Amino acid sequence: MSSIAKPSVRHPSARKNAIGLTKADYEGAMSTLCAGCGHDSVTASLIQAFWELDLPPHKAAKMSGIGCSSKTTAYFMRQSHGFNSVHGRMPSVTTGANAANRDLTYIGISGDGDSLNIGLGQMVHAIRRNVNMLYVIENNGVYGLTKGQFSATADVGSKSKRGEVHEQAPIDPVLLALTLGATFVARSFSGDKAQLVPILKAGLAHRGFALIDVISPCVSFNDHEGSTKSYAYVRGHGVETVATDFVPLRRSITVPAQHDEVTVVQMHDGHRVRLHATAPGYDPADREAAYGYVRSCIGREELATGLLFVDAAGRDMHDLNRTVPSPLAQLPFSSLCPGSAALDAMMARYR
Amino acid sequence: MPPTNVLDPRYYHKVVDCQWACPAHTNVPLYLRLIAQGRYADSYLLNRESNIFPGILGRTCDRPCEPACRRGRVDEKPVAICRLKRVAADLRGDISDRLPRAPDLKNGKRVALVGAGPSSLTVANDLLPLGYDVTIYDKHAKAGGLMRYSIPAFRLPEPVLDEECGYITGMGATMKYETPVTSMRTLLAEGYDAVFVGSGAPKGKELDIPGRNDAPTIHLGIDWLAAVQHRHITAIEPRVLIIGVGNTAMDCCRTARRLGARDATVLARRARKDFKASPWELEDAEEEGVRIVENHAPKRFIVEQGTLTGMEFDQLQWTEDANGRQRSTVTGTVVIPCDAVILAIGQENAVPWIESDLGIAFDARHMPVVDSMTHESTRPGVFFGGDAAWGPANIIWAVAHGHQAAISIHLHCAGRSLTMRPAAGMTLTSAKLGMQAWSYSNDYNPSPRATMQHQELVKRFSDVSVEVELGFTPDQAAREVERCLNCDIQTAFTDSLCIECDACIDICPTSCLTMTAACDTEAELRDHLSAPTLHPEQALFVSGPLPQTKRLMVKDEDVCLHCGLCAERCPTAAWDMQRFDLKLVYAGGFVAAAEAR
Numbered sequence: 001m002s003s004i005a006k007p008s009v010r011h012p013s014a015r016k017n018a019i020g021l022t023k024a025d026y027e028g029a030m031s032t033l034c035a036g037c038g039h040d041s042v043t044a045s046l047i048q049a050f051w052e053l054d055l056p057p058h059k060a061a062k063m064s065g066i067g068c069s070s071k072t073t074a075y076f077m078r079q080s081h082g083f084n085s086v087h088g089r090m091p092s093v094t095t096g097a098n099a100a101n102r103d104l105t106y107i108g109i110s111g112d113g114d115s116l117n118i119g120l121g122q123m124v125h126a127i128r129r130n131v132n133m134l135y136v137i138e139n140n141g142v143y144g145l146t147k148g149q150f151s152a153t154a155d156v157g158s159k160s161k162r163g164e165v166h167e168q169a170p171i172d173p174v175l176l177a178l179t180l181g182a183t184f185v186a187r188s189f190s191g192d193k194a195q196l197v198p199i200l201k202a203g204l205a206h207r208g209f210a211l212i213d214v215i216s217p218c219v220s221f222n223d224h225e226g227s228t229k230s231y232a233y234v235r236g237h238g239v240e241t242v243a244t245d246f247v248p249l250r251r252s253i254t255v256p257a258q259h260d261e262v263t264v265v266q267m268h269d270g271h272r273v274r275l276h277a278t279a280p281g282y283d284p285a286d287r288e289a290a291y292g293y294v295r296s297c298i299g300r301e302e303l304a305t306g307l308l309f310v311d312a313a314g315r316d317m318h319d320l321n322r323t324v325p326s327p328l329a330q331l332p333f334s335s336l337c338p339g340s341a342a343l344d345a346m347m348a349r350y351r
Numbered sequence: 352m353p354p355t356n357v358l359d360p361r362y363y364h365k366v367v368d369c370q371w372a373c374p375a376h377t378n379v380p381l382y383l384r385l386i387a388q389g390r391y392a393d394s395y396l397l398n399r400e401s402n403i404f405p406g407i408l409g410r411t412c413d414r415p416c417e418p419a420c421r422r423g424r425v426d427e428k429p430v431a432i433c434r435l436k437r438v439a440a441d442l443r444g445d446i447s448d449r450l451p452r453a454p455d456l457k458n459g460k461r462v463a464l465v466g467a468g469p470s471s472l473t474v475a476n477d478l479l480p481l482g483y484d485v486t487i488y489d490k491h492a493k494a495g496g497l498m499r500y501s502i503p504a505f506r507l508p509e510p511v512l513d514e515e516c517g518y519i520t521g522m523g524a525t526m527k528y529e530t531p532v533t534s535m536r537t538l539l540a541e542g543y544d545a546v547f548v549g550s551g552a553p554k555g556k557e558l559d560i561p562g563r564n565d566a567p568t569i570h571l572g573i574d575w576l577a578a579v580q581h582r583h584i585t586a587i588e589p590r591v592l593i594i595g596v597g598n599t600a601m602d603c604c605r606t607a608r609r610l611g612a613r614d615a616t617v618l619a620r621r622a623r624k625d626f627k628a629s630p631w632e633l634e635d636a637e638e639e640g641v642r643i644v645e646n647h648a649p650k651r652f653i654v655e656q657g658t659l660t661g662m663e664f665d666q667l668q669w670t671e672d673a674n675g676r677q678r679s680t681v682t683g684t685v686v687i688p689c690d691a692v693i694l695a696i697g698q699e700n701a702v703p704w705i706e707s708d709l710g711i712a713f714d715a716r717h718m719p720v721v722d723s724m725t726h727e728s729t730r731p732g733v734f735f736g737g738d739a740a741w742g743p744a745n746i747i748w749a750v751a752h753g754h755q756a757a758i759s760i761h762l763h764c765a766g767r768s769l770t771m772r773p774a775a776g777m778t779l780t781s782a783k784l785g786m787q788a789w790s791y792s793n794d795y796n797p798s799p800r801a802t803m804q805h806q807e808l809v810k811r812f813s814d815v816s817v818e819v820e821l822g823f824t825p826d827q828a829a830r831e832v833e834r835c836l837n838c839d840i841q842t843a844f845t846d847s848l849c850i851e852c853d854a855c856i857d858i859c860p861t862s863c864l865t866m867t868a869a870c871d872t873e874a875e876l877r878d879h880l881s882a883p884t885l886h887p888e889q890a891l892f893v894s895g896p897l898p899q900t901k902r903l904m905v906k907d908e909d910v911c912l913h914c915g916l917c918a919e920r921c922p923t924a925a926w927d928m929q930r931f932d933l934k935l936v937y938a939g940g941f942v943a944a945a946e947a948r
């Protein structure tokens with residue numbers, strides 16, 4: 001909470017983007033999260049990414065479930081569509097929304113509890129279907145909103161604020177997504193905007209399900225000694241595996257690749273992403289290798305970060321289901337609802 | 352880059368732009384908050400500590416604070432600092448029992464002050480409470496100097512002047528009115544422990560062109576204004592030209608309009624953008640029907656049979672040469688008919704009464720040689736201040752000089768070194784009252800700057816002493832004080848507490864904050880800021896290495912709103928909002944903090 005709303009004035013140098021909006025136009029209500037919450041930093045990175053991508057707010061839908069993380073959709077793009085669903089059901093609601101209107105940019109914001117505990121069954125199917133959406137898990141290892149119970153991402157051996165040691169095996173959303181065939185899998189840290197913002201932009205440009213697991217410390221219940229999701233722990237154990245550079249449509253890649261490991265990925269909408277593997281021999285297009293690498297990091301108590309796997313050619317839900325190319329709302333009524341004669345004809349086929 | 356030394360009071364002082372720019376370093380934001388709380392008397396007395404004449408300066412100050420005000424960088428127009436001072440003065444009620452007093456027991460030291468202008472009155476104000484026997488000489492019958500004899504009553508009403516000068520003279524100074532000092536030698540022979548020369552720059556500059564002495568209706572501006580003030584002059588001819596476009600010219604043309612001038616025209620050599628008069632004075636003059644003409648240089652007076660009929664001017668065109676120097680070329684001449692002329696092209700120092708063999712040195716321009724810190728002349732025990740020291744300035748500079756000279760006189764009389772002056776100190780007090788609760792109103796008020804209500808023109812011209820500005824209404828004052836950004840409530844940072852969560856950086860509305868790797872130079876650091884540097888003269892705060900990553904927290908002070916959101920969003924109170932109070936030194940040590948605080 002803050003005592004006042006954010007003052008309306010901005011730095012005099014504040015610029016407008018290509019669609020005439022300032023960064024302030026991408027802001028939302030004042031955050032009611034705890035001071036210092038990682039989720040607020042993710043919000044700031046999202047605002048930066050939307051502004052840089054010239055995203056029209058009225059063409060976006062903010063989707064979330066329940067949790068501190070899920071509250072954050074209120075804190076950005078106040079002029080967008082949005083749906084705040086039942087706990088864990090955001091992936092399914094987004095799947096439905098996307099089926100009906102494929103023209104919107106879907107921004108799903110969830111928590112480790114929302115996605116990997118109560119909502120696990122929902123999320124895995126959205127991945128399988130390759131629903132075209134940005135899916136951000138603000139991962140703090142606890143249920144922040146309900147005061148800090150361990151969530152499904154809590155590591156074995158990590159300690160709760162009151163000293164209790166966690167013993168159940170965690171679910172790693174990155175490994176899970178890789179096994180389920182996700183076409184865009186990344187991990188980052190709320191405290192590293194230089195890494196996070198280009199990944200968010202790449203995820204928004206990706207057609208298909210773009211999963212970004214963002215370690216986002218809970219400053220009130222999981223930022224102590226013994227936590228593996230604290231600011232200090234992540235800073236000490238994070239290793240950037242792949243450095244990401246988002247290359248907008250109108251900018252050419254001028255810097256020659258100095259490294260053999262530089263891969264340029266052409267996104268569906270014409271943007272490009274330049275990936276530079278800092279781990280020797282790492283190939284962000286090789287799913288098996290990515291899986292193995294991330295696992296080996298876990299063994300070394302390291303956290304692999306960066307855009308770890310991308311397949312820009314993957315087919316999304318609409319491709320797979322051969323749906324009509326336009327949003328349902330734009331179809332003429334006669335094709336959306338062809339009438340009882342058409343229904344009778346179809347039923348006749350099954351008789 | 353070494354970490355910023357915030358223990359040096361100058362760092363936070365500079366953040367309070369208005370207080371830094373004020374020659375007397377008035378604590379503006381605190382006095383504005385006292386007005387906001389309706390504590391007008393407290394606000395008045397706080398003002399008086401540093402600037403002595405809140406009622407006078409609240410109407411007439413040159414207000415160097417306002418162009419410096421941070422609000423001007425955030426939102427174009429500064430806070431109306433000066434006219435809010437007047438609000439405190441107008442509404443203060445009876446404060447007589449809270450003014451300084453002279454003790455019954457004197458300290459045995461006698462000091463003479465030449466001139467009863469603001470500089471001398473400030474010296475007297477500071478020395479009388481310490482038990483000095485102070486004698487003030489002035490050639491006029493009343494105290495105030497140019498504040499009384501030049502500044503017209505329609506800008507500064509006589510009762511305001513009488514009251515504030517009276518607070519000082521009433522402390523028991525021996526006033527020798529109508530007593531011009533004609534010889535420094537004689538004055539020194541009277542055995543004073545120190546002499547302060549605050550005699551101003553009393554001589555109007557002459558214009559030596561043909562015809563100057565051929566007609567009786569050609570006046571020297573400051574002499575003419577003084578004659579009006581004495582009511583020796585009560586009327587002027589219908590067509591008047593005023594030569595010069597400084598503050599004196601503005602007072603002359605507006606006074607002329609009140610004494611019957613139908614056409615009052617101000618003629619300037621320069622183009623409008625280079626005028627010396629303050630923009631608000633030009634506006635006020637034009638509102639009163641004064642015509643202001645640029646690019647005209649006087650050539651000669653046209654006098655026919657002892658009567659002035661006009662003046663001839665060269666018309667100029669200004670161009671800038673390669674070095675940025677302005678050069679004029681004459682494009683033609685023109686005769687402007689008129690009946691009277693007032694010369695307002697500047698003032699000069701004149702101290703013919705200081706003999707040359709007293710060890711008081713003068714430079715090639717006939718200006719006394721005065722030490723800029725101690726105000727001492729080349730003769731120990733003789734001090735200069737106000738316009739007499741370095742030429743014409745303004746009231747608030749005269750006051751600032753008076754305070755410094757009083758310190759020197761006090762040290763001199765104690766036989767101590769004048770250069771071993773105590774430095775200003777500071778206190779820092781957390782403004783935190785509780786969770787997200789502060790002892791100041793931290794919300795940003797987007798109101799535009801208040802505009803001053805003026806007396807209607809007909810009433811203004813009915814008498815030369817009708818005050819033009821009516822002051823702010825209570826509503827206006829209440830809104831205007833909220834425009835102040837409270838720059839004295841400082842963002843104080845403790846490196847060791849920061850967990851580098853970015854919360855402060857994310858919330859800051861004006862992108863003041865950055866965390867970045869250490870750099871060698873400030874220029875390099877400025878390349879890495881969240882928002883580009885717009886005013887390199889504004890300081891950067893640089894922390895020590897932060898605990899987790901050894902990066903630095905950097906704050907560009909330029910457009911900080913002092914909204915406190917960084918401190919509210921900080922989980923560890925690494926940022927705190929702390930009230931900075933500059934402890935200025937006056938003669939006799941620290942002035943006790945106003946009871947107000």
Ligand SMILES: Cc1cc2nc3c(=O)[nH]c(=O)nc-3n(C[C@H](O)[C@H](O)[C@H](O)COP(=O)(O)OP(=O)(O)OC[C@H]3O[C@@H](n4cnc5c(N)ncnc54)[C@H](O)[C@@H]3O)c2cc1C
Binds near residue numbers: 531602
């Ligand atoms: C027309 C005009 C308008 C101005 N308007 C403003 C304004 O709006 N705001 C502002 O801040 N400033 C203004 N000023 C400037 C301001 O008045 C002066 O800078 C200020 O008064 C200087 O103070 P001082 O103490 O140095 O001396 P002064 O105010 O000049 O006082 C000197 C005194 O010494 C006396 N004196 C001189 N010689 C002797 C002697 N030999 N013996 C005895 N007495 C002597 C004089 O009679 C006078 O009373 C204005 C000036 C003029 C001319």
Ligand SMILES: Cc1ncc(C[n+]2csc(CCOP(=O)(O)OP(=O)(O)O)c2C)c(N)n1
Binds near residue numbers: 067118138143146
């Ligand atoms: C159906 C249902 N079950 C349980 C809850 C209680 N509940 C609210 S938030 C939450 C956990 C949220 O955890 P996470 O998604 O990690 O979000 P965080 O607050 O940590 O960001 C739970 C269990 C609920 N609101 N609804």
Ligand code: SF4
Binds near residue numbers: 838
């Ligand atoms: S905003 Fe207030 S404190 Fe800051 S410079 Fe202006 S008047 Fe002074």
Ligand code: SF4
Binds near residue numbers: 858859861910914
């Ligand atoms: S007080 Fe803090 S948040 Fe507010 S403008 Fe200044 S640095 Fe930014």
Ligand code: SF4
Binds near residue numbers: 850854855920923925
């Ligand atoms: S909010 Fe506090 S802890 Fe977080 S980065 Fe800023 S100063 Fe450091």
Ligand SMILES: [Mg+2]
Binds near residue numbers: 113138144151
């Ligand atoms: Mg959580």
